[in-house]
Structure formats: C-alpha cells, structure tokens
Amino acid sequence: MRLSLLFLETLRDDPADARQPSHRLLIRAGYVRELGAGTHALLPLGIRVRRRVEQVIREELDRIGGQEVAMPVVQPAGAGQAGGRPEAGAPEPEPEPVRFRDRAGREMVLATSHEAPVVELIRGVVRSWRQLPVVLYQLQPAFRDDPRAHGGFLRVRESVVQDSYSCDRDDAGLERAWQRHIEAYRRIFERLGLRVIPAGADAGSTEGGEALEFLALGPHGDDVVVLCEACGHAADRRVARAGRPRVPPEEPLPVEEVPTPHAATIADLARLLGVGEDRTAKATFFVTGEGRLVTAIVRGDFEVSEAKLASAAGSTGGLRPAHAEEIRAAGMEPGYASPIGAHGTLVVVDELVARSANLVAGANREGYHLRNVNVGRDFVPDLVAEIAEVRAGDPCPRCGAPVTLRTGTVIATMVRLATGRAEVPGATYLGEDGERRPVVMAAYRAWLLRAVAAVVEEHHDAKGITWPREVAPFHAHLVAIGASRDPRVSETCERLHDAALRGGREVLYDDRDESPGVKFADAELLGMPTILTVSPRSLAQDAVEVTDRATGERTLVPLAEVEAGLAGG
Numbered sequence: 001m002r003l004s005l006l007f008l009e010t011l012r013d014d015p016a017d018a019r020q021p022s023h024r025l026l027i028r029a030g031y032v033r034e035l036g037a038g039t040h041a042l043l044p045l046g047i048r049v050r051r052r053v054e055q056v057i058r059e060e061l062d063r064i065g066g067q068e069v070a071m072p073v074v075q076p077a078g079a080g081q082a083g084g085r086p087e088a089g090a091p092e093p094e095p096e097p098v099r100f101r102d103r104a105g106r107e108m109v110l111a112t113s114h115e116a117p118v119v120e121l122i123r124g125v126v127r128s129w130r131q132l133p134v135v136l137y138q139l140q141p142a143f144r145d146d147p148r149a150h151g152g153f154l155r156v157r158e159s160v161v162q163d164s165y166s167c168d169r170d171d172a173g174l175e176r177a178w179q180r181h182i183e184a185y186r187r188i189f190e191r192l193g194l195r196v197i198p199a200g201a202d203a204g205s206t207e208g209g210e211a212l213e214f215l216a217l218g219p220h221g222d223d224v225v226v227l228c229e230a231c232g233h234a235a236d237r238r239v240a241r242a243g244r245p246r247v248p249p250e251e252p253l254p255v256e257e258v259p260t261p262h263a264a265t266i267a268d269l270a271r272l273l274g275v276g277e278d279r280t281a282k283a284t285f286f287v288t289g290e291g292r293l294v295t296a297i298v299r300g301d302f303e304v305s306e307a308k309l310a311s312a313a314g315s316t317g318g319l320r321p322a323h324a325e326e327i328r329a330a331g332m333e334p335g336y337a338s339p340i341g342a343h344g345t346l347v348v349v350d351e352l353v354a355r356s357a358n359l360v361a362g363a364n365r366e367g368y369h370l371r372n373v374n375v376g377r378d379f380v381p382d383l384v385a386e387i388a389e390v391r392a393g394d395p396c397p398r399c400g401a402p403v404t405l406r407t408g409t410v411i412a413t414m415v416r417l418a419t420g421r422a423e424v425p426g427a428t429y430l431g432e433d434g435e436r437r438p439v440v441m442a443a444y445r446a447w448l449l450r451a452v453a454a455v456v457e458e459h460h461d462a463k464g465i466t467w468p469r470e471v472a473p474f475h476a477h478l479v480a481i482g483a484s485r486d487p488r489v490s491e492t493c494e495r496l497h498d499a500a501l502r503g504g505r506e507v508l509y510d511d512r513d514e515s516p517g518v519k520f521a522d523a524e525l526l527g528m529p530t531i532l533t534v535s536p537r538s539l540a541q542d543a544v545e546v547t548d549r550a551t552g553e554r555t556l557v558p559l560a561e562v563e564a565g566l567a568g569g
C-alpha cells in the first residue's frame with residue numbers, strides 16, 4: 001500500500017480533550033476519527049487493526065470448536081432476556097436498549113446481545129444429543145447507550161463485539177465450555193500483547209450464577225480489581241470480599257450525646273472526639289431504581305460498595321445518591337445522620353458494624369453525634385450484610401495475605417447461571433437414553449475497540465504507537481529517503497514493495513515527497529513493528545536500514561536478504 005494513496009491525515013498536536021494515550025495516539029496517527037457525542041469512524045488503518053484482532057479471535061474460538069454465525073442487529077422488543085437468563089456482558093450494568101417502531105407499528109430494539117436469536121436457533125435446530133455441544137459466536141457492531149461512556153476509546157457507545165454462546169447437554173459440558181473459553185480468551189489477549197487477568201465479577205441478576213471478567217491492567221482503566229499477589233486470587237472490587245477485622249468483645253455503654261460542631265468528615269469527627277475512625281459508624285444514602293431510600297451503614301474506616309449494597313437491597317434498577325430533602329423526609333439530618341429514629345428507609349448495616357459495640361454515630365440533630373451506639377439496642381437494621389468495599393491491605397479471603405488494588409479495563413466477560421438452572425427455556429434434546437433434556441447455555445463477550453485501545457495503552461512511547469506484530473495494520477513501514485537525489489531509491493523501494501505484494505507481506509510504502517523528518521515522525525507515530533529505510537547512504541552499502549520500532553534498534557541488512565524476506569523467502 002502506498003502511503004500517498006492512503007486516506008490518512010496525521011496530526012502534529014494532541015487533540016485538546018484527549019487524556020489517555022490510546023485516545024491521543026489513535027486520533028493523531030489517523031486510525032480513528034471522532035464524529036460526535038460518543039461516536040467515531042474507523043479509518044483504513046483502524047479497520048486493518050480491527051481485522052487483525054478479529055482474525056486472532058476467530059482463530060482462537062475456532063480452535064475450541066466455535067462456529068461463526070451472523071445475527072440481526074434489529075430484534076423485536078421483548079425477545080431479549082428470555083426467561084431472565086444471563087445476557088452476554090451482564091456483569092456490566094446493561095443500559096436499556098434503544099427502541100423504535102417498524103412500519104407495521106411493532107416495537108423493535110437495537111440488540112445489545114443476541115441471546116434471543118441464538119435461543120431461537122437452538123430451539124429450531126437441535127433435536128438430539130449428537131448435535132451437542134455447540135459453540136456459536138459472532139463479531140458484530142453493538143450499540144449500548146452506556147452511561148459510563150466518556151472521551152476515548154476504552155468506553156464507547158458503539159463498537160464491534162464478539163459474542164459467543166456455548167450450548168451443552170449438561171452442567172459438566174457447560175463447565176468444559178467455560179474452561180475452554182477461559183483458555184481461548186487467555187490466548188487471544190496474549191497474542192494481542194495485553195496483560196490481562198481474569199477476575200471474579202458481579203453475576204448481576206443471575207442468582208447463584210458465576211461471572212468472570214478479563215481486565216487489561218493499567219492506569220487507564222476505571223475498573224478496579226482486588227488482587228492477591230500471593231495466591232493469584234482476583235475479583236472485581238465491586239463484588240470482592242476480604243477477611244474482616246476482628247472486634248474484641250465489649251460491654252455496651254449508655255448512649256451519650258456530644259456536640260460535634262464543624263465535623264464535616266469522619267476524619268474531623270474522629271479527631272474531635274479523640275477516637276479512631278474504626279470507632280465510628282458512617283451513614284450513606286441512596287435511592288433505588290424502584291424509588292426506595294436506602295440507608296447504608298459502614299464503619300468509618302470503610303467505604304460502602306454500591307454493587308454489594310444494591311445486591312443486598314435486592315435492587316436491580318441501580319442506585320443513585322439521595323438528595324438532602326429525601327434524607328430529611330425520613331427523619332435524618334444529613335452530615336449528622338444515623339438510623340436512630342428514622343422511618344421510611346431500608347436500613348442496611350455492614351456486618352462489621354453489627355458486631356462492633358459502642359460506636360460514634362449521628363444524632364440526627366445538626367452539630368451533634370452520639371457515643372456508644374449499639375446496633376440492635378439503639379436501632380434495628382432491616383438487613384445485615386457485607387456491604388463495605390475491600391481496601392488495599394485487607395486480608396485475601398483465600399490465603400490471608402494483604403491484597404492490592406489495581407486499575408484496569410474490562411475487555412471480556414463470561415457469565416453463566418447456577419448449576420441446575422442454566423437451561424435454555426424451551427430448548428430440549430433427546431438424550432442417548434431416549435429421555436428429553438434441557439440444553440444448558442453460557443454467554444461470553446469481548447469488546448474489540450476496548451481491546452485495541454488497551455493494546456495502545458500498553459504499547460506506545462513518546463513518539464507514537466508500537467504495535468505488537470499480531471495487531472499491526474502492516475508488517476513493515478517502508479521509507480524512501482532522498483529519492484529526488486538518487487533514482488535508485490525509488491527503484492529499490494518499488495522492487496521491495498512488489499516483492500512484498502508477491503510474498504503476501506503487508507508493507508506500507510511512504511512514497512510521498514516529504515522531508516526525512518516528516519517521514520520518520522509519521523513512521524514512529526503510526527507504529528508498524530519494523531521500519532525499512534532506503535536511502536542513498538544505505539544503497540551505497542547495498543543495504544536497507546531496518547529499525548525495530550519498539551526497541552529503536554537499527555541494523556543494516558543486505559538488500560537481497562530484505563527482498564527475499566518480503567517475497568516470502
């Protein structure tokens with residue numbers, strides 16, 4: 001491919017609003033253009049990268065017996081979530097799909113997953129045990145009106161996703177398919193050059209089910225994983241558990257009201273009263289999607305986990321912070337609040353608070369707190385559950401070693417229902433023994449643009465992108481220097497370009513009439529793994545200068561050798 005013909009414009013400066021390296025570099029190097037609110041266009045270089053990623057995914061899913069299908073983007077409304085089964089990608093809160101009416105007035109949706117058509121296919125095709133197991137997968141654009149979408153390409157509203165669905169005869173088969181997908185994702189991300197860890201995740205509404213997510217680690221992510229370096233245990237912080245502190249037994253003391261003016265934070269309060277933050281009870285307020293006020297109480301040295309709280313409160317519609325008026329309406333005073341004397345709110349207490357005696361809590365009167373508050377004696381919670389977020393240094397639930405917190409981006413998720421509950425509604429097969437049995441199923445999803453952005457986060461330097469070989473849009477970037485001074489430069493480059501075409505090697509040939517500085521800067525920005533430079537100086541030695549983009553290492557390689565290499569020698 002000749003660079004002079006490529007639909008490409010590289011930018012010298014970073015786009016104003018781009019903070020993450022992947023966002024800056026993919027735009028500056030002409031891989032992606034942003035078009036409007038959360039939408040973007042992939043340019044020819046970007047499409048090449050996406051195809052390379054798709055190829056890796058196809059090879060690895062085919063290797064575990066996957067078969068590719070294509071399903072409609074538009075589906076009848078109500079066809080999704082057949083029987084409350086897991087959606088692909090369910091560990092992420094699934095936004096409402098976009099709805100519209102077709103010409104006949106039927107309500108339709110833009111599919112956020114393709115479980116319903118897969119179920120239809122399985123119902124219609126699978127009759128006998130001989131047809132199982134089967135893994136169907138697809139690579140298709142999906143539109144999610146993601147409330148967390150923001151600038152950059154790690155979280156976008158529209159992207160190609162890979163969805164796969166494993167269908168098996170029984171739970172043992174499902175377990176095999178599950179393990180094979182873990183293996184496939186590990187291989188895919190390894191080939192893409194991503195450092196990824198699998199972590200336990202929120203199985204959402206799939207009660208008793210299991211969810212796993214693959215996170216690309218790095219400072220870019222807004223997902224947090226709790227990781228134990230000692231035993232390898234990892235879990236999404238939203239659902240992670242840890243060993244809880246021991247609390248020495250104590251006799252409950254009488255409640256005592258104390259003035260606490262200007263105690264805006266737990267730290268201020270603890271300092272003012274001369275106690276540790278672990279001797280305080282902190283109240284946080286949310287409203288569920290169903291409109292219910294939830295009062296969450298954790299110990300002052302912990303933060304409340306919204307996901308754990310939502311799950312404990314049985315809220316499927318998400319949580320939002322409560323307004324001051326909503327808190328006051330329930331008889332509590334923001335800043336000085338506790339559930340004592342409150343009404344019309346669901347009180348959820350962290351189990352650590354429930355077994356701690358004599359804590360400091362709000363007096364529901366501005367400027368005052370109460371000492372020696374005891375759960376059960378002074379107020380009765382509606383629920384006691386583990387709702388606190390795991391902190392760095394808390395003990396690993398498996399081995400007890402202190403855990404660390406790492407940020408990253410979820411690139412893939414897997415979700416399945418509990419043993420004995422993973423049946424596909426209405427899909428049955430005739431077993432070997434003549435008995436009719438339900439098909440069991442699990443769903444798997446990977447986000448392609450997220451993966452591409454994560455690769456750039458992991459593989460770049462100050463000059464530009466440094467693509468790993470499996471992902472690079474071209475194998476090599478051929479740069480002609482001094483072609484106007486020496487006709488042999490163009491002749492040689494043309495020959496190398498032809499050789500590459502013959503050998504099936506993809507080479508981007510910079511044949512433009514630009515200065516060496518501009519050409520080198522673009523080659524480094526675009527990031528092909530190998531840069532081949534032909535100049536009068538290299539030709540004087542009958543050689544090509546070969547630069548490894550990632551390491552910067554330069555070597556003079558005999559021309560004949562480079563030509564033979566490109567021609568497939």
Ligand SMILES: [Zn+2]
Nearest residue numbers: 228231396399
């Ligand atoms: Zn551990």
